[in-house]
Amino acid sequence: MFHPDFAQLAHQIVFGAIAAAGFGVLFNFGLRSLMWCAAAGALALGVRTLGQEAQWSLEAASFVAAVSASCASTMLRRPLGPRGNAVALAGCIPMVPGAFFGQALLGMLAVTTPHPENAALILTSTEYFLRVFFTLAAIGAGLAIPAHLFRNPDF
């Protein structure tokens, strides 16, 4: 039986929304669009958290979350207009595994020291690289597939 942790879910939704809106400011979205960015971030993080709590892998949960954000932006074509894809993308930015990327590179640096601590370091760094690669691929594919299937006629 699937019992989601609602406190954890609410936490991820709130901070997903804040992160998406914050990056929306960096990307120079207008004020009204920032609210849509926050909503997209909340949706994406909510779906991803539910997926992970259902024991999905990070990659699978990220893919479904990106698909959800992209489909939502397609369904909201009227209020969003041509900026729908950009809003969906901003909502998915908090899922980009930047920290994994950095840790993978730091791990690889540690491997190249004259006396690496242990072989497990190589395994961990490789695992981080693969997770970054597959998670990014999942987000990109999740955003692109609905956008291609339900093409937005607005330019």
Place this chain on the structure above:
Amino acid sequence: MTDDPVRRKHRELEKIAMTALRLARILTECGARVKVVHEGASLVVRGLGVEPVGIRTGYASQEITVRSGDNTITRMMSMGAHGVNHRLDHVMRALAVQVSQGGMSVETVEREMDRLVKETPRHPLWLVALAVGMACAAFGRLLGIDWLAFGPVFVGGGLGQAARMLLLRRGVNSYVVATVIAFLASALAGFGAHLLGSGTVNLAMMASILLLVPGVPITNAQTDIMDGYPSMGSARAVSVLMVMIFATTGVVIAEWLLGMR
């Protein structure tokens, strides 16, 4: 010489090609996908009464060939720094649609582009710094930093973003900026988190540099490849990797300085 109809046609074609290239360049610099850039340039070219034959978008330059009857012309334009500017992208797309409906001259389109580039609002530096600091801290919470590290990550990310904008305005190389900002942000966040007794100092240092992770180019790289533009997609992917390598260098220096390595 100026009455030669072929030469005059070439001059007109040249103006149209350069106007379309300018719009394409602005869209690319605003973070648009190659497909969108090509659609925008094609709308402008057709709206100005000629036909696009081909457009090539590279990371550092763009080329376009336009045709009118038997006359064709090919022109190239170099690209500026790649960034993300949603509002400018949005108004440029609207302009392309307006031009495609006809009735505008090259001079009018150029004037309109000048106006849009000058007048499209940007958020002030202090607001961007605050928002990015908050985004890094929120990102940190998503990664699992404790509440003691929240403030230092906010400060590190915010000051890092402000310094990043100032350095980029001074024309410093963007990869060098990535190292400097990663060092500054992660040192501030790590030192602050350590002082406050946080149990997630390492994670706080990583969270504070997430402002440097080029999320839009990462997804654009994939979409460009999917859309049939693998050279631009690959160039974007390589630039993302370079940014991350330079940012990691900054974190390593900060870790050495804080005695964590």
